[in-house]
Amino acid sequence: MRGSDPIREVHILGAGRMGQGMALAFAYAGLGVTLIDFKTRHADARAAFAAAARGEIARQMRTLVSLARITDAQAEEALARIVVVDREGARVTLGQSAIVFEAVPEVIEAKQAAFDWLCEHVDATTLIASTTSTFLVTELQRIVAHPERVLNAHWLNPAHLMPLVEISRSAQTADSAVQGVVALLKRVGKVPVVCGPSPGYIVPRIQALAMNEAARMVEEGVASAEDIDTAIRTGFGLRFSVLGLLEFIDWGGCDILYYASDYLARQIDPRFLPAQRVVDNMRDGRDGLRDSRGFYEYGNVDVQAYLHQRIAEFMRGLDSTGLAPVFNAALSRTPDPAPAS
CATH class of the missing domain: 3.40.50.720 (NAD(P)-binding Rossmann-like Domain)
Structure with a gap:
């Protein structure tokens, strides 16, 4: 320049x-x-x-x-x-x-x-x-x-x-x-x-997998398009607007992804098998926060302060979408009418 x-x-x-x-x-x-x-x-x-x-x-x-x-x-x-x-x-x-x-x-x-x-x-x-x-x-x-x-x-x-x-x-x-x-x-x-120079960069590569999996679920009758999109907006999307995918693996524990991937691969398709890096982390005891190491290193991190910061960020996201939990909500909301018999 x-x-x-x-x-x-x-x-x-x-x-x-x-x-x-x-x-x-x-x-x-x-x-x-x-x-x-x-x-x-x-x-x-x-x-x-x-x-x-x-x-x-x-x-x-x-x-x-x-x-x-x-x-x-x-x-x-x-x-x-x-x-x-x-x-x-x-x-x-x-x-x-x-x-x-x-x-x-x-x-x-x-x-x-x-x-x-x-x-x-x-x-x-x-x-x-x-x-x-x-x-x-x-x-x-x-x-x-x-x-x-x-x-x-x-x-x-x-x-x-x-x-x-x-x-x-x-x-x-x-x-x-x-x-x-x-x-x-x-x-x-x-x-x-x-x-690096890899097809799909980062977001399009991950996005293509997620979009095709959503389409497959519609094909298989797992759920309606509307319910799948609601799940993505109010679950998947909200969570990962705060925690990155790899950060979330460390947050919950690599073992959860490892065993869930193995189960899905056996029940649905081998495409769900865990990535080799996930297998390696399991072998090397890099389970995430609980081991102070995973995809990230947490040895010098104030974990409680880190967790507090992420929860605060998540709550701000819930507030902005109107989805934050409301105290005593069940006492103030009128129940939905019972379906007609």
């Missing part, structure tokens, strides 16, 4: 839904955004697309106003930070850009064309962060000049609201490139995590 001054403007190549969402996130946080429509269009179509893109971003702003997150004036201020241009219009400032986020369609030919064009117009030190959820950073680095400045920055929809951005790097990616993107994302209020 050029210089040590904080970035004041970002360029986003690709003005579709993801590009618009990222533009809104950066503009909302106070940065200028040049949103580049990479597709070749006739003049009238180009103007119409730019107007539609700005209109959609403005609509999202109005939603935030209606939810009392910002004022009308603040919405206008943020919207004014976003400029929608075509390729020719982008040339004016692209050469001075410190970072470009690529968000063109998930087609390798489109990526190739986008990177070829970018490499003609950006400086050799400009960071390039692809938002692709399909292609690994190692694949993209093969088609980019100066591959050490390239990484994946996978945003979750809606990009302007979801905090997480998954950064996928390779051994070839420069540490300074990772540090630069992480620092920028933190400045705008995002929560970046770093992973």
Whole structure:
């Protein structure tokens, strides 16, 4: 990244839904955004697309106003930070850009064309962060000049609201490139995590398993779609908004997962067999909190303070959803009527 001054403007190549969402996130946080429509269009179509893109971003702003997150004036201020241009219009400032986020369609030919064009117009030190959820950073680095400045920055929809951005790097990616993107994302209020060049990154890989398992339960008649989704919202989702999956293994004890996985593998399908790391932790006596070690180390942790903090965080989540336990609730609520005989 050029210089040590904080970035004041970002360029986003690709003005579709993801590009618009990222533009809104950066503009909302106070940065200028040049949103580049990479597709070749006739003049009238180009103007119409730019107007539609700005209109959609403005609509999202109005939603935030209606939810009392910002004022009308603040919405206008943020919207004014976003400029929608075509390729020719982008040339004016692209050469001075410190970072470009690529968000063109998930087609390798489109990526190739986008990177070829970018490499003609950006400086050799400009960071390039692809938002692709399909292609690994190692694949993209093969088609980019100066591959050490390239990484994946996978945003979750809606990009302007979801905090997480998954950064996928390779051994070839420069540490300074990772540090630069992480620092920028933190400045705008995002929560970046770093992973290797593995298909599915972190969330999509776990999410695909969970979604398919929910669909299988509907197929098998285990429960209705409505009840499964209610269970996810009020159980699974609430719990794991506070405790990470691996932290929860340590919290409850690795033995619970180990034996539950073995039972499910025998009763349903071998896909439920415990991961080798779970087997290894059982063998090595890394059962979690009770052994002071598991996926995390707890030897120097004040466990009671840690537990208190997590319960407090969980209670705040229950309060925000209106699901916190109510003292004497059974004494104040009218029982549901008995079903007709």
